[in-house]
Amino acid sequence: MEKPEVRVRYAPSPTGLQHIGGVRTALFNYFFARANGGKFILRIEDTDRERYSDESLDDLYSTLEWLGVKWDEGPVVGGPYGPYVQSERTELYREYAKKLVESGHAYYCYCTPERLEELREKQTKEKKDFGYDRHCRNLTPEQEQAYKDAGIKPVIRLKIPLEGYTEFEDFLLGPMKKRNSDISPDPILLKSDGFPTYHLANVIDDHFMKITHILRAQEWVPSIPLHVQLYKAFGWEPPVYCHLPMVMGSDGQKLSKRHGSTSLRDFRAKGYLPEAILNYVSLIGWSYDDSREFFTRQELEELFCLEKLNKAPGVFDYKKLDWFNGQYIRKKTDAELTELLMPYLEKAGIVHTPMTPEEEEILTKAIPLAKERLKYLSDIPEVIGFLFKAPESYNTEELIPKKLDKERTLELLNVHAGMIPQFIELSEEAIEPVLRAKCDELGVKLGDFLMILRVAVTGTKISPPIVGSIKLLGAEETEKRIQKVINILKDEVTK
């Protein structure tokens, strides 16, 4: 018999922004499908009408697009087993929930949320096992009629066997066995608003969409037996389960906002490259061998495999992500980087939209200087902003080297001003001996000499190489900036 085509899905619920955990699951499913010549399906699980938002849905689409992940079947692109949005499939769920009632695998429950709330409180107080007390499991026809007459809208609950075990297997975790009495007692399948719960919709859709493997986070492990019971009740064969290790924060708890940014939108805004995120995220819970850690999306689409998955949860390391980001920024060509940087420069008001020819010229030459100084794309304004705008103020503390005073600094500044033509005309290699000679003559350290110049021209002690920067700035602008500082110092000296 031929092996059936691999079909996997990412099934997020649009109730919030896409975050690291979700994206990791999406990526692994996508890579697994590609590596096995299978199909990657996107399904929208929008059965929670309270928390649903259009914004979340937009965010989902734009995030996947940004990462370069394309789905073979799903919303927008369609497919043979649609619709791929659960809110458009409610009839199906109702029909199958009813079938379960008819076959004796499920029952109507008329318990109100209030009663359940009370029950939970009581259980907490008495430290008893939590869970539904199966109050409606064996209602007499008269009792049931009474509830109906009272106009209570029922939910449908699954009858979990009272005795015995449910056995199942997870690709990663191996064979497992659970006492039926330990499974959440009679979970709700169909809510009173007529929408299915996750469990029902998920199982039905996976079945009809012919999903072969379920790759999802380990937080779902406890619901495997419940799903297996559902498959049994329907008389269907469950797919292969493979539960991915969870992504944790630095404190070992499930990764969340309090650990820092987790939404892809935030990472994107800060100036992370999709290549870096994709590469790093793929290495949480998965590895290729003992040393390789750079992977493109295309490579992962070939190399990914379940066998190399790790069981233990992994802590999300922002520092390592930053390192990857820097690496990928440096791999960009100057032209690519310029393109990526434009939005940040425009937003900071560093350049006009569109750029003037002068700005474009400066920018072209400035990018190579900036490239190895960027951790995030958003760093760009502070790295090269001085090339476009003169510093607004100076910190005299920074301007005057530790061992020198105002008078001496002023003197040196005048030397700088006199050397401007040489800064512009001589190549960087040619000017260096000239500068050294000058410093010897003046009895000042080259570092100090140039630091004064640096602060005067850029407004800060940290900048790209100062000689190159002056060349970009031009004689006139450099002269202006140095003169301004000279005047400031003069004022202070005469005071």
Added chain:
RNA sequence: GUCUCCUUCGUCUAGGGGUUAGGACAACGGGUUUUCAUCCCGUCAACACAGGUUCGAUUCCUGUAGGAGAUGCCA
């Protein structure tokens, strides 16, 4: 409380009955350099614990501890 899963440097991991337990990030130190950054070199640093099995356990088994997850008309 109950159930379930997990456990190699601070972090991500490789490995696997006999290894100097390997790599990367971070940290620290050094070098290159006009600052910063980049780059290069180096240092620190781990098999949770206890029993077993074995000639030999970090590796296999059992237990303990610790951590995490689940216990919703959320997914």
